[in-house]
Amino acid sequence: MRDYSPTVSLLAAMVYWTIVTLQGSTTIKLQDDSPEVVVAAPIQVLMYFGDRFLAGNFEAIRASALTASTETQLYRQRAHLTVSQLHPCHEDNYWIGNAALSWGGAMTQGLDLLGNATQCRFWDEWPPFFYGFNQNFFLFDIEEARRVLEIAAIRSPTNANFFRTYSAMLAAGKIDNIKMAADMLEKERDNAKEPKLKEMLNNRVIRLKGLLLLRDAQQAYEKKFGRDLENPQDLITQKLLDKFPQDPLRIGYEFRENRFQLRQIKVQ
Amino acid sequence: MINDCLVSVKIAMKARVSSVALWLLTALLVIVWMAVQFSARQPATIALDVGLSVIRLALPLLVILLTQELFSREFERKLFLTSFTYPRSRGNWLLGRTLAIFLMSMGMLLLMSLLLAGLTTYAGSSYAQTTPVSLSTPYMITLGFIAADLLVAISISILLAVSATTPSFVLIGSIGFLIIARSYTPIIELLRNTPSVVSEFADPHLYQDSLGLIAFVLPDLGRLDVRMIALYDQIKFLPSDWLLLLTATMFYAAALFGLAIWVLNKREFS
Numbered sequence: 271m272r273d274y275s276p277t278v279s280l281l282a283a284m285v286y287w288t289i290v291t292l293q294g295s296t297t298i299k300l301q302d303d304s305p306e307v308v309v310a311a312p313i314q315v316l317m318y319f320g321d322r323f324l325a326g327n328f329e330a331i332r333a334s335a336l337t338a339s340t341e342t343q344l345y346r347q348r349a350h351l352t353v354s355q356l357h358p359c360h361e362d363n364y365w366i367g368n369a370a371l372s373w374g375g376a377m378t379q380g381l382d383l384l385g386n387a388t389q390c391r392f393w394d395e396w397p398p399f400f401y402g403f404n405q406n407f408f409l410f411d412i413e414e415a416r417r418v419l420e421i422a423a424i425r426s427p428t429n430a431n432f433f434r435t436y437s438a439m440l441a442a443g444k445i446d447n448i449k450m451a452a453d454m455l456e457k458e459r460d461n462a463k464e465p466k467l468k469e470m471l472n473n474r475v476i477r478l479k480g481l482l483l484l485r486d487a488q489q490a491y492e493k494k495f496g497r498d499l500e501n502p503q504d505l506i507t508q509k510l511l512d513k514f515p516q517d518p519l520r521i522g523y524e525f526r527e528n529r530f531q532l533r534q535i536k537v538q
Numbered sequence: 539m540i541n542d543c544l545v546s547v548k549i550a551m552k553a554r555v556s557s558v559a560l561w562l563l564t565a566l567l568v569i570v571w572m573a574v575q576f577s578a579r580q581p582a583t584i585a586l587d588v589g590l591s592v593i594r595l596a597l598p599l600l601v602i603l604l605t606q607e608l609f610s611r612e613f614e615r616k617l618f619l620t621s622f623t624y625p626r627s628r629g630n631w632l633l634g635r636t637l638a639i640f641l642m643s644m645g646m647l648l649l650m651s652l653l654l655a656g657l658t659t660y661a662g663s664s665y666a667q668t669t670p671v672s673l674s675t676p677y678m679i680t681l682g683f684i685a686a687d688l689l690v691a692i693s694i695s696i697l698l699a700v701s702a703t704t705p706s707f708v709l710i711g712s713i714g715f716l717i718i719a720r721s722y723t724p725i726i727e728l729l730r731n732t733p734s735v736v737s738e739f740a741d742p743h744l745y746q747d748s749l750g751l752i753a754f755v756l757p758d759l760g761r762l763d764v765r766m767i768a769l770y771d772q773i774k775f776l777p778s779d780w781l782l783l784l785t786a787t788m789f790y791a792a793a794l795f796g797l798a799i800w801v802l803n804k805r806e807f808s
Contacts, residue, residue, distance in 0.1 A: 311728045312724075312725045312728045312729055315721050315724045315725050315728065316717065316721050316725070319594075319595055319716070319717055319720065319721075320716070320717055320718075320719070320720025320721035320724065320759070320760055321591050321594065321595070321720070321763070322724045322728075323587055323590075323591060323763070323765065324587075324588065324591040327573065327577060327579075327584065327587060327588055327591075330577065330579070331576050331577050334578055355728055356728075359766060359769075359770060360579070361579060361580060361583070361669065362577065362578045362579040362580075366578065391669075391770070392772075392774070393669070393770075393772060394668075394669065464578070467578070
């Protein structure tokens, strides 16, 4: 008797493919920015055969693969922090994580990330520099900033002068932090090759420039009227600003303790 | 014993272990290349990091395959009826075959490490890194620790092979053992750093002591992963008690191996 099994198998497969074609596309719509699950670090260690480095590498690739919108911002926080626990020395994670979190409304998480990197990368001067910079920028803690900047200076003989000068200028209150931060982010953006990373960084540059605009307007107001600005709306009524700048991350700015600041994302 | 070893190598070659080895080398090449493409990390660092992960995953698999070929199949096909009739102890037979597995897996470690060194050098050639990797002494030390880890993998799979009746148990048992032995130290460390993983109300120290007891049963393979010394060229990352760690691992492997000989001597074949 002839063996019909290959023919039967092929026919069955044809029927299957016909049904699949008739069904059309699946009903589940994939969202570009749908929030993603981040598995807790200890469980990831088990999932990756006890290899925390491999787990960290994959999670870091996942964290930086998503686009720059606000919806993914909470996901990013969790992903970067998990990598920071799995592999605190991961250089790309603290670098991109600092740009994404600290300048994207999550400065506390950004500081955690940089703190872990400072501890692990005991030879590297950049994590403590960013840590000190952010301490001063977001928390106005000049003392802590100077303490950490000194750590950065000790680590790097070539950059020690720059760090100490910057630290001294902080103490004297003679530093335009926003301009400096915007310049750093712009430089990072111009060096980025990947379009999505470029977009993510660009949004943060625009956000910072908006803050710069607000602070300049405030300065102009105080110079013109000789008193502190109390209501931000006055900037519009006095025609110092046409309109308030738009934050591309849709997190926005706030007027707190008599100065404009970057608003932080509230995490439940 | 040497003769046994040579015979084992011949059996393995007949079972096309060389093609498995070729597949593993290809996997290393492809995975490292993809990691360099997809990660924004410094190319040489990511190549070395992922490559070491692949080596640490691939070699135990090779060991398990070899054990299944040289032990489980021997019992399954009742080939021991002839091999045990030669005038020598079962222990010697086991030693010969183990030596063969050891030599073949170490050869594979050498091949993979050479390929990885080449890949890392190539990946890093177009980009000057602020923190360069080290492919000299730190890399050798890392590989030495991987070899110690492999020794435990060899002895556990052989113990399971001589005591189990089905070959698949060797695969499942060895992999399970290795996952737990490699994971528990990082997990304890992570639980200590992130008490939020445990419930808000539980005392995070509660779990540590009971998890710490595990070291009496399982070797601490997680700490044998010392790759950070090579990734960042910082020898400080080497655990200060590295000698004790290595010695303990060797003795653990020896204990398992002795147990395997004892089980084989006691085993009654039907």
